[in-house]
Amino acid sequence: MNKTIRKNQIKLFLLRLLAFFIIVFLFDYSIGSLLRHFYFKQESGLQYRTTYAIEKTNADILVFGSSRANHHYRPNVFENRMKLSFYNAGRDGNFMFYHLAVLKGVLNRYSPKIVILDFVAEEFAQNQYSYDRLSSLLPYYKSHPEMRSIINLKSKYEKIKLLSQIYPYNSLMLTIAVGNSGVNKKRKSDIQGYVPITKVWNGPIQVDNISSYYQIDSIKVKAYEAFIQDCVQANVALYIVCSPYYIKSDHVDYSIILGQNIAESYGIKFIDYSKDTIFTNNSALFADVGHLNDNGAEVFSNMLIDQINTH
Amino acid sequence: MLFNSLDFLIFFIIVTTLYFVIPHNKRWILLLISSCYFYMAFVPIYILILGFTIVIDYFAGILIENSEGKRRKLFLILSLIANIGVLAVFKYHNFLNENLTFLMHGFGLSNPIPYLSIILPIGLSFYTFQAMSYTIEVYRGNQKAERHFGIFSLYIMFYPLLLAGPIERPYNLLPQLRIKQDFEYTRVVEGLRLMLWGLFKKLVIADRLAIYVNAVYNNYEAHNGTTLILASIFFTFQIYCDFSGYSDMAIGAAKVMGIKLMNNFNRPYFSRSMSEFWKRWHISLSSWFRDYVYITLGGNRVSIPRWYLNLFIVFLISGLWHGANWTYVIWGALNGFYLIFAIISQGFRNKAKRLVGLDKLPWLNNLLEVMITFALSSFAWIFFRANHVTDAFGIIKKIATSRGSLFIESPSMMIYSFLGLFILFLVEFKKEYYKGKFSFFNNEKWIIRALSCCFLIITILLFGVFDGGQFIYFQF
Structure with missing residues (x-):
């Protein structure tokens, strides 16, 4: 192949590549913008609740945590007894990074009076899952610069990936459609973020007598400390709570010990209900070994308020 | 990397x-x-x-x-x-x-x-x-x-x-x-396109199906036979898209540089027999065993019992090649058994086909053969995917005895899975039966080719699994 032909081929390739990228960009931008529009237009569902927590709520009491937070803290109990407004910002399958990012979003707008952080066993365990789950915050990357440093923990190329307008809404197309249709409202209603579970656990208590060894993720520990520091700086009364499990064990989880020590070093109350016999002796309060049902949530919320009031 | x-x-x-x-x-x-x-x-x-x-x-x-x-x-x-x-x-x-x-x-x-x-x-x-x-x-x-x-x-x-x-x-x-190797526009673009198709198979299909397969297979006791059947079918496609996706990317990457690697997959799930399946699945390994083990053992130029033994040995070694676990050995043995049984029963099957009139309906005969081959390979994959031999037998027992409603953790996940499979089916069906017709990726017009590739990229961005992890065959 002579030089001129080769040069022409390279030129053709580069020109067509450029044209191809323009086509991809146009599709990506149009579809991404459409998805963004409908994402933030949702009126129900999981994503709507995250948006509401970050951008709209001005509740006096905010609860942060995973699914356990979401199903364990009953709004009417807090509102009736504490005479303060309440929103449950717990989200299924999300852990410390998510809580910190949402807190930063909230504190950017206002300071709640009380923040309750639901702490789970093995909270600091090293796993890829917690980082992967940061995908639930990708739609907020553009409009919430305060969250970016946390979202960037997802992977070293997150900034590059986010050049795509579709990427933040990856695998969300159908949930966005459902969120805009109002189906969620009919199907699974939430009460100020709280989603009650009505089923009752009939199985035996889970016995866990072997202390499992796991690596502590120092980045998660730092995120936890940052959560505490942000609350302290914003003059928010913070309570860190490990809510009940239907698990019987003769050891204390290492993350709970570490979490408690760190909280105490900042003068923050860490309340551990993980082995409370009121719960471990009563399977009727649970939906499964890791989650309280609606009745359990009522009992637990009342007990927690008693503790907070004595503080 | x-x-x-x-x-x-x-x-x-x-x-x-x-x-x-x-x-x-x-x-x-x-x-x-x-x-x-x-x-x-x-x-x-x-x-x-x-x-x-x-x-x-x-x-x-x-x-x-x-x-x-x-x-x-x-x-x-x-x-x-x-x-x-x-x-x-x-x-x-x-x-x-x-x-x-x-x-x-x-x-x-x-x-x-x-x-x-x-x-x-x-x-x-x-x-x-x-x-x-x-x-x-x-x-x-x-x-x-x-x-x-x-x-x-x-x-x-x-x-x-x-x-x-x-x-x-x-x-x-x-x-x-x-x-x-000079820079050749056509070759470079074909290589890149193959890489993109491989990436699509991996991210949109294999890794999506893996979510369901892992959830079911890693906790099979909690699921009924109906769910296990679907998970097993999903795994059949998962392993194909995972491995052939990797091969496409490898072949494409080499092609860009002007190096032509051998084809590794040829739409194996359209095979009409297990012997055809092994000519279309992991071709580079199958032909390796044929050239260096099967022929060395005497191939089919020996007595009939010895021929069967040769076939069985080859598949047993092939199973062991995949992994140091009895699940792989059984998977290999089962495939060997399929082949030997197919040879032994050839005459009987032909007679049966004539008896029911299948020989006069070639399209139905082909369809049935493709479906049976698919079912046989899916069944063998149970051993390949199961964590232990006991798990594999437990899964088979449940498939045979337990029925119930399908486990659907997330409807959207299920819809995305079927969407990916549907695109795969369209592309492979067209390649298998309508070669040269309705061409999108090889269309004469550049804009059609570009839009087809753009469709793949947008689909990857919309439905791909980005945290799916490594390829199944890396462990071998």
């Missing part, structure tokens, strides 16, 4: 650009260095094992070529022992030891041989087989020994095929490493 990562994309762009910029006689150096870097991105120290294989087989090739008679055979055997020895230590030691312990325990004895706490070097089975292919071909006189150590090293560790094949033959790959 995974093919489905941005690390690889950056690596690929840099290496390919440099490849076309630097003079031809320096390209092998670039490819060798980049292949080392690519391999060392996993566990750097394991480059030494790769180096050991290269040195052994480089000298073995020359010694075999320079010798005659028994000495020639001796050098071949020594090189094979060295290669299989590496495999035995790193891949099979703990498996064999575990079984030895079990056996000795039965006689009330304890096993003094310690277990090795080692991670299996990535791509070990692939590059070892490629290296053995070289020495065997030199021994057979089909291949001249390669004197250029750099080129020979590149033959073993050319990065597109280093981790999971295709397992190349020296007569196909070695000459190509010396030929000057």
Whole structure:
């Protein structure tokens, strides 16, 4: 192949590549913008609740945590007894990074009076899952610069990936459609973020007598400390709570010990209900070994308020 | 460094650009260095094992070529022992030891041989087989020994095929490493398109299906037979898209640089018999076993019982090649049994077809044969995917006895799974039965080709799984 032909081929390739990228960009931008529009237009569902927590709520009491937070803290109990407004910002399958990012979003707008952080066993365990789950915050990357440093923990190329307008809404197309249709409202209603579970656990208590060894993720520990520091700086009364499990064990989880020590070093109350016999002796309060049902949530919320009031 | 990562994309762009910029006689150096870097991105120290294989087989090739008679055979055997020895230590030691312990325990004895706490070097089975292919071909006189150590090293560790094949033959790959490759627009674009299709299969189909398959198979006791059937069918497609996706990316990456690797998959789930399936599935490995084990054992030019035994041995070894676990051995044995049974029952099946009139309805006959072959391969994959042999039998028992409603954790996940499978079916069906018609990716008009590729990219962005992890076949 002579030089001129080769040069022409390279030129053709580069020109067509450029044209191809323009086509991809146009599709990506149009579809991404459409998805963004409908994402933030949702009126129900999981994503709507995250948006509401970050951008709209001005509740006096905010609860942060995973699914356990979401199903364990009953709004009417807090509102009736504490005479303060309440929103449950717990989200299924999300852990410390998510809580910190949402807190930063909230504190950017206002300071709640009380923040309750639901702490789970093995909270600091090293796993890829917690980082992967940061995908639930990708739609907020553009409009919430305060969250970016946390979202960037997802992977070293997150900034590059986010050049795509579709990427933040990856695998969300159908949930966005459902969120805009109002189906969620009919199907699974939430009460100020709280989603009650009505089923009752009939199985035996889970016995866990072997202390499992796991690596502590120092980045998660730092995120936890940052959560505490942000609350302290914003003059928010913070309570860190490990809510009940239907698990019987003769050891204390290492993350709970570490979490408690760190909280105490900042003068923050860490309340551990993980082995409370009121719960471990009563399977009727649970939906499964890791989650309280609606009745359990009522009992637990009342007990927690008693503790907070004595503080 | 995974093919489905941005690390690889950056690596690929840099290496390919440099490849076309630097003079031809320096390209092998670039490819060798980049292949080392690519391999060392996993566990750097394991480059030494790769180096050991290269040195052994480089000298073995020359010694075999320079010798005659028994000495020639001796050098071949020594090189094979060295290669299989590496495999035995790193891949099979703990498996064999575990079984030895079990056996000795039965006689009330304890096993003094310690277990090795080692991670299996990535791509070990692939590059070892490629290296053995070289020495065997030199021994057979089909291949001249390669004197250029750099080129020979590149033959073993050319990065597109280093981790999971295709397992190349020296007569196909070695000459190509010396030929000057110019930048050819059509070839480069075809290579990139193949890479994109492979990426689509991996991210949109394989990794999506893996979510359901893992959820069900890792907790099979909690699921009913209906769910296990769906999970097993999903796994049948998952493993195909995972592995053929990787192969497409490997073949595409090499093609961009002008190197044509052998085809590894040819729409296997359209096979009408298990023997056809094995001509379409993991072709580079199947043909390796055919060329170097089956034919060496005598192939079909022996007595009928011996022929059956040859077939069975080949599949048993093939199973063991995949992993040091009884699940793989049973998977291999089951495939061997399928083939032998197909040969034995050929006459009876033909009679039965004539009796019910299937011979007059070729389309129905074809459809039934494709469906039966698919069902047989799906059934065998249960053993391949199950975590333990007992799990596999537990799953089969549940499939046979327990019915109930389908486990659907997330309806959207299920819809995305079927969407990916639907696109795969359309593309493969068109390729299988309408070759040359309704062409999108090879359309005459550039804009149609560009829009087709754009569709794949947008679908990947919309429905791809970006945290799916590595390829299944990397573990072998």
